[in-house]
Amino acid sequence: MKFFIDTANLAQIKEAQDLGVLDGVTTNPSLMAKEGISGQANVIEHYKTICEIVDGDVSAEVIATDFEGMVKEGEALAALHPQIVVKIPMIKDGIKAIKYFSDKGIKTNCTLIFSSGQALLAAKAGATYVSPFIGRLDDISTDGLRLIEDIRLIFDNYTYDTQILAASVRHTMHLLQCAEIGADVMTGPLSVILGLLKHPLTDSGLAQFLADHAKSNA
Numbered sequence: 001m002k003f004f005i006d007t008a009n010l011a012q013i014k015e016a017q018d019l020g021v022l023d024g025v026t027t028n029p030s031l032m033a034k035e036g037i038s039g040q041a042n043v044i045e046h047y048k049t050i051c052e053i054v055d056g057d058v059s060a061e062v063i064a065t066d067f068e069g070m071v072k073e074g075e076a077l078a079a080l081h082p083q084i085v086v087k088i089p090m091i092k093d094g095i096k097a098i099k100y101f102s103d104k105g106i107k108t109n110c111t112l113i114f115s116s117g118q119a120l121l122a123a124k125a126g127a128t129y130v131s132p133f134i135g136r137l138d139d140i141s142t143d144g145l146r147l148i149e150d151i152r153l154i155f156d157n158y159t160y161d162t163q164i165l166a167a168s169v170r171h172t173m174h175l176l177q178c179a180e181i182g183a184d185v186m187t188g189p190l191s192v193i194l195g196l197l198k199h200p201l202t203d204s205g206l207a208q209f210l211a212d213h214a215k216s217n218a
């Protein structure tokens with residue numbers, strides 16, 4: 001399973017990269033705004049900096065919602081760095097843009113997926129990734145993990161290369177359940193990845209080992 005970090009915060013991206021388990025980064029306009037990154041030139045510089053920190057794919061989202069606008073923006077983003085994946089919303093013109101980029105060999109991430117039908121459509125258009133938002137479905141009393149299961153079943157019935165990128169992952173159990181279902185990728189905050197480290201028996205066991213070592217070496 002690939003681990004992506006869902007942030008535009010450079011310190012957190014570096015921390016995840018230093019841990020040695022990071023496979024990529026996803027961003028969105030809200031995450032960029034949260035870091036105070038505004039203006040096209042600054043946004044572009046920020047994407048370049050992220051690409052220099054990590055080795056894997058970096059999703060950069062288009063703002064345009066019409067086909068021509070998405071193509072223009074997406075081509076400019078893709079030209080920034082070979083690691084850039086053009087992130088495109090799940091709308092009609094977005095599907096056309098995904099097909100366009102797929103034909104040109106440019107990687108895409110279809111975002112804001114909330115149904116298996118949307119995922120199937122994006123896969124047919126040639127999306128590299130589909131991003132079902134599981135946390136946001138849970139927020140409205142709908143089972144987000146069930147959506148991952150449904151998409152996994154559909155993709156496994158055929159030969160789509162499209163990867164399921166479980167997005168809007170809110171906690172470590174989401175990550176583990178996505179791994180059990182077979183999501184190809186998960187993206188979430190750093191805390192979700194660091195949550196995998198935690199177990200009280202590890203902490204107490206290590207404390208005991210160190211105490212015994214100290215006693216016998218006093």
Ligand code: E4P
Binds near residue numbers: 028
């Ligand atoms: C995915 O690419 C999105 O950036 C993200 O996962 C959305 O998560 P949220 O619902 O926590 O905002």
